[in-house]
Amino acid sequence: MGNHHMGNYEEILVRKHLKRTKARVMIMKVLDKSLPMTAGEVYEAVRGKDTRLSLSTVYRNCEALAERGLLLRSTMLDDGLTRYEYAQGTPVHHAICLSCHKIFPVDVELEKGYERYMDREYGFEAVEPRVEIYGYCKDCRASGKDKAYKEKMGL
Incomplete structure (x- = not known):
């Protein structure tokens, strides 16, 4: 795996004409290796790395990435929560x-x-x-x- 991925996420954001923010790169990184997660779960996962991030920032960024097709949205479970997953191609x-x-x-x-x-x-x-x-x-x-x-x- 290595850390060749960091630059790779930034390139993807650039290609999609999205600002390369640390939050977006972290969100993509977390979801890349995981099953679908709610915004709250993503927030828990990135909060340790950057305490300034708020849940609403994470949610907004998940939505922005989903709008551009970088994340997929699904509401699979009866709790009705939206889950995001990394669009793997x-x-x-x-x-x-x-x-x-x-x-x-x-x-x-x-x-x-x-x-x-x-x-x-x-x-x-x-x-x-x-x-x-x-x-x-x-x-x-x-x-x-x-x-x-x-x-x-x-x-």
Whole structure:
């Protein structure tokens, strides 16, 4: 990994015509190596490195980066919070545990030609293929938490 990344983030910001601020570089760095995080979680992660940063600054910067496509936004969980992830170029699909809210990347393929199908069947132009699969992780299944959750939801 090394630290070749720092300059790399700055170049990306320049290419997107965004000011290269320390906050933006730190946010990108944190999210690059992580699963989707809320602005609050990003703030916790960068606060140690720069105590002057406020939560609202982190949130505004996450939004600015998302506007330019450098971060992806998702609201996957029922807490309704927006989560940000670093746009890696190749879309990452996620499995999301409904019980403990763990999110992990999974390697699943969309069928070839799905874009044409979406367009033909629904008149929908697919531009960002991200799949979210909801279910129960092996820890929750082992401890029976999935059953408790299903009962609560009447599943």
